[in-house]
Amino acid sequence: MxxxxxxxxxxxxxxxxxxxxxxxxxxxxxxxxxxxxxxxxxxxxxxxFRTKAALREAVTKRWLDRTSGELSGIVAADRDPETRLRDWLAALFAAKRRKAGDDPELFATYTVLTDENGTAVGEHIADLTSQLTRIIEAGVATGDFAAIDPEATARAVFQATGRFHDPCYAREWEEPGAESDFRAVVDLLVRGLRP
Amino acid sequence: MxxxxxxxxxxxxxxxxxxxxxxxxxxxxxxxxxxxxxxxxxxxxxxxFRTKAALREAVTKRWLDRTSGELSGIVAADRDPETRLRDWLAALFAAKRRKAGDDPELFATYTVLTDENGTAVGEHIADLTSQLTRIIEAGVATGDFAAIDPEATARAVFQATGRFHDPCYAREWEEPGAESDFRAVVDLLVRGLRP
DNA sequence: CGAATGACAGATATTGAAATCTGTCAGCTG
DNA sequence: CAGCTGACAGATTTCAATATCTGTCATTCG
Missing domain, CATH: 1.10.10.60 (Homeodomain-like)
Structure with a gap:
């Protein structure tokens, strides 16, 4: 340095x-x-940076935005909505798991921030949910999905998959059954979205 | 005393x-x-009690078993499986929320135990999942649900509703949107279970 | 003159010594 | 003799003194 x-x-x-x-x-x-x-x-x-908290939040924001960026590519991809939804959720899981493994200290910072209720985490979640909303809206448009309120549905999908992206479950992401648990939840949710 | x-x-x-x-x-x-x-x-x-940890675990077990007991009544109820599933999940959410509110200190003990990976919590989860499995099996029998592997499906339903029973989300259970978020997730899952 | 410094007050963290707790066990008691 | 006690060693927690850190600002520097 x-x-x-x-x-x-x-x-x-x-x-x-x-x-x-x-x-x-x-x-x-x-x-x-x-x-x-x-x-x-x-x-x-x-x-x-006005305070240490602001600095910490800015670092976390940058770090979180890298994830959002990776995922936004999938939202815009040229595939059917169901595939995009599955890919997106899998990519989110993979990204979080990778971050928790590669950057444990930065990941801990992110967790601390979550507990402190900083706006960066809230915005990140809002961003991700809005990406999900777009995929679901696309699915409704093509008739692949039936959702009265795409935004509420997106939030439900996001919350239902919390175990695979919420930092409080990070410990369990490396356990043997994690991958098949993930598939089971996603399959159930995708079935629920179909008309 | x-x-x-x-x-x-x-x-x-x-x-x-x-x-x-x-x-x-x-x-x-x-x-x-x-x-x-x-x-x-x-x-x-x-x-x-051999150790303090064993004592703490025994107290928590008793406390958790009270919840399991309440819920087992719903599993055995004389209603269609979908209603039982919805009632059971709603009762689980209500019970956990009530415990977090009424007995914050005991609830904190339970959370500590979860982090320590004691067997009591694992058994409690196994118990709840097996109750869910029975409801889903009943639904498969009546043709209300389509599930190739009822046990895996039960685990998926349990994990997907984690936000509404896992202690790490306790803070958010009293927020305004919690109830409607819960309904959205349950609706999506129930749709996913139907044939 | 705008950007950077470093001394400062109050808040927070570290440290090490003292107090308390956990878990054991030889012996007491009914 | 089964169940309980209390003294004990080692681990953990508490507490208060000390050191470090956060955030500010008058001053310096380029």
């Missing part, structure tokens, strides 16, 4: 914060650590 | 422990407290 002499931007701070979080975990990462990693005083960090 | 002079039984210890847990919460309740409440030495408690 050689302190570059480039101007200090929010982006560079987020980069450094992510690195510090990865190394120290959410409980031990301090703003002073971040400033040290950047070779600046911690006061400078506060010029870009 | 006047120390009765009756013989010390496992049952009396469980009674006293529940009271101590209710009063102090899982973090502060000690075996010494339980012994004091009973007017005996803590060594006597260890005659009936």
């Amino acid at each position: 050689a302190p570059t002499s480039e101007t200090l931007t929010a982006e560079r701070i987020l980069e450094a914060t992510e690195e510090v979080l990865r190394r120290h975990g959410p409980a031990k990462a301090t703003v002073v650590d971040v400033a040290r990693a950047l070779g600046v005083s911690h006061g400078s960090v506060y010029r870009h | 006047a120390p009765t002079s009756e013989t010390l039984t496992a049952e009396r210890i469980l009674e006293a422990t529940e009271e101590v847990l209710r009063r102090h919460g899982p973090a502060k309740a000690t075996v010494v407290d339980v012994a004091r409440a009973l007017g005996v030495s803590h060594g006597s408690v260890y005659r009936h």
Whole structure:
């Protein structure tokens, strides 16, 4: 982490914060650590982020947005709605599971944020639900799905698959039955969506 | 809590422990407290329960079994399977929500136990899933439900409704949308079960 | 003049010593 | 002799003193 002499931007701070979080975990990462990693005083960090919570939230938001981005490709894909729905849910499960495994410390940060009821997590969920809504609307349009209220239905699908994307279940994602449990739930939900 | 002079039984210890847990919460309740409440030495408690964890688990088991008992009546009820399924899920949601509200300290104990992966919670879940399996089997028999593997389907239904009975969501059970979210998920699942 | 600094007050976290608790067991008691 | 006790060792928790951190702001620097 050689302190570059480039101007200090929010982006560079987020980069450094992510690195510090990865190394120290959410409980031990301090703003002073971040400033040290950047070779600046911690006061400078506060010029870009009002509080430590705001910084943590910004890092998490960036991290969550990467997932949303991956998934949005599936929403727009050129396939029948049922396949898109199955792919989307599978991709969400895979992405969360991968993040929990590869970046345990960042994942812990995300979990902390969930508990704190930050807006970033709420927005992420709203974003994902809206992607789901679009897939379901497409299915209603083609006659593949029957849903009176696509948005409520999307929320129901999202909540019903919580076990496979909600951080509070992260421990169980690596257990043997997880994959087949996932298929069973998705099959049931897809059957429920059909006219 | 006047120390009765009756013989010390496992049952009396469980009674006293529940009271101590209710009063102090899982973090502060000690075996010494339980012994004091009973007017005996803590060594006597260890005659009936090998460890503190075993005592905590026994209390939780008793408490969980009360819920299982309430629900088993619905499994045996004289109604069509779909109604039984809906009633059973609604009763499970209501029971958990009530317990979280009325006995927050005991509920916290239950949550701690879930995290510790004690067998009592696993057995409780197995018990509930087997009740669900019986309802689904009944539905398959009458032709109301189509399920190739009733047990796997029961597990799927249980997992898909996790948001409405898993302690990690307890906070959200009192929020305004909870009831309608519940109905949306149950409707979707019931549709998925129909032939 | 805008960006960065570093000293500061109050809040939070760490630390290590003292208190309490868990689990055992030899011996007491009815 | 079955059931209970209380002293004990080691583990855990508490508590208060100390150190560190968060967030602010008057001042410096380029």
